[in-house]
Amino acid sequence: MRYLIILVSSLCLFSCKNEKKSISKMTPKLIAAANFDTIIEGKKVTLYTLKNKSGAQTQITNYGGTVVSLWVQDKEGNYGDMVLGHNTIAEYLNNPKTYFGSLIGRYGNRIAKGKFSINNIEYSLATNNNENHLHGGTKGYDAVVWDAKQMDAQTLELKYLSPDLEEGYPGNLSITVQYQLTDANELKVEYWATTDKTTIVNLTHHSYFNLKGEGNGTINDHLVHINASRFTPVDASLIPTGVLALVKDTPMDFTTTKPLGKDINADYEQLNIGLGYDHNYVLEQNPTGIHLAARVTEPTTGRIMELYTSEPGVQFYSGNFLDGDVTGKSNKPYEYRSAFCLETQHYPDSPNKPQFPTVVLHPKEEYHSVTLYKFSIVK
Ligand code: BGC
Numbered sequence: 001m002r003y004l005i006i007l008v009s010s011l012c013l014f015s016c017k018n019e020k021k022s023i024s025k026m027t028p029k030l031i032a033a034a035n036f037d038t039i040i041e042g043k044k045v046t047l048y049t050l051k052n053k054s055g056a057q058t059q060i061t062n063y064g065g066t067v068v069s070l071w072v073q074d075k076e077g078n079y080g081d082m083v084l085g086h087n088t089i090a091e092y093l094n095n096p097k098t099y100f101g102s103l104i105g106r107y108g109n110r111i112a113k114g115k116f117s118i119n120n121i122e123y124s125l126a127t128n129n130n131e132n133h134l135h136g137g138t139k140g141y142d143a144v145v146w147d148a149k150q151m152d153a154q155t156l157e158l159k160y161l162s163p164d165l166e167e168g169y170p171g172n173l174s175i176t177v178q179y180q181l182t183d184a185n186e187l188k189v190e191y192w193a194t195t196d197k198t199t200i201v202n203l204t205h206h207s208y209f210n211l212k213g214e215g216n217g218t219i220n221d222h223l224v225h226i227n228a229s230r231f232t233p234v235d236a237s238l239i240p241t242g243v244l245a246l247v248k249d250t251p252m253d254f255t256t257t258k259p260l261g262k263d264i265n266a267d268y269e270q271l272n273i274g275l276g277y278d279h280n281y282v283l284e285q286n287p288t289g290i291h292l293a294a295r296v297t298e299p300t301t302g303r304i305m306e307l308y309t310s311e312p313g314v315q316f317y318s319g320n321f322l323d324g325d326v327t328g329k330s331n332k333p334y335e336y337r338s339a340f341c342l343e344t345q346h347y348p349d350s351p352n353k354p355q356f357p358t359v360v361l362h363p364k365e366e367y368h369s370v371t372l373y374k375f376s377i378v379k
Helices: 002-023 089-094 269-274
Strands: 038-040 043-045 047-051 057-061 066-073 079-081 102-104 115-118 121-124 147-152 155-162 173-181 186-195 204-206 223-226 230-232 278-282 291-298 303-309 313-317 341-345 367-377
Touching: 047 147, 047 155, 047 173, 057 173, 204 341, 269 278, 291 313, 291 341, 303 341
Parallel strands: none
Antiparallel strands: 038 043, 047 057, 057 066, 066 079, 102 204, 115 121, 147 155, 155 173, 173 186, 186 367, 223 291, 230 278, 278 313, 291 303, 303 367, 313 341
């Protein structure tokens, strides 16, 4: 009997210990700010950490206004890092350009042949994407050092003065971007800009998301809804044709939630051109301002990301150019379609498409745009 009690209690000790081990939760693994401490073009670069009341955290460097990590919980209370990125500034500088987590401007997305006119004056921009201009040019806002000020534990303010004719754009553009990690588990990105000459502006943010956690495989199983019944079809160089096409009865349709990968390999011209999804969706707008752009759910972790924006469009990009060449924060290669982007924006090539909402900013006007990435758990 005595031996039996000893045996039972030692078994319990063993299993209780194991149980304790298996319920220990994953906590955020923050990157040391020192990994980003450097001087670039005479300006101090570092890494800032924002934390909300529930414990979500994000780390942002003022190099490119780049979101480096974003830790939120899953349905079991485990934290995971939702965004692709690197552990050191050197890796951001030395890897091929992917725009992981960066701020994008002066014009996010493509401008055909890098040309546009304002008041009959033609401007020529850098052509850094075959014959087209992409994401602000050779050195866009993803590659400049922003002046940063941490306003409080949850807010970082970034400023950049983009000089007249930088990358070919007219006018000195004075930009402020605020990142805020709210207590409602939203990463809020708010943009303001003013100019001293008529110019074009289309700012966005370029995080690559995997709701299982960065480096944790494909995103084909994420469930996606995009609040758009139309998209802007593109030509072979990914420039919109100018038409707003209905998504109904095509693989482009995300009006009803479906797995991201369900139709991605369909033999459909637009998907063949984009090598998957790389398209601007025309959002159903709410006249009062901010509207739902998309909702993405990851079934195994129960994580949901909802995107709200004041912008008329969102570029849905399914990570088609990731190919395992770049290794990320957890030392795992970032494989084909292992992350997606949802870039809120005005439509691509709007400066050359008068039928699209305007991207022209005049002196004395203020550009203002807001996007929220809201994280929650399946109920
Ligand atoms: C574009 C893609 C591009 C990617 C990375 C996305 O915004 O739509 O075509 O490959 O950014 O540059």
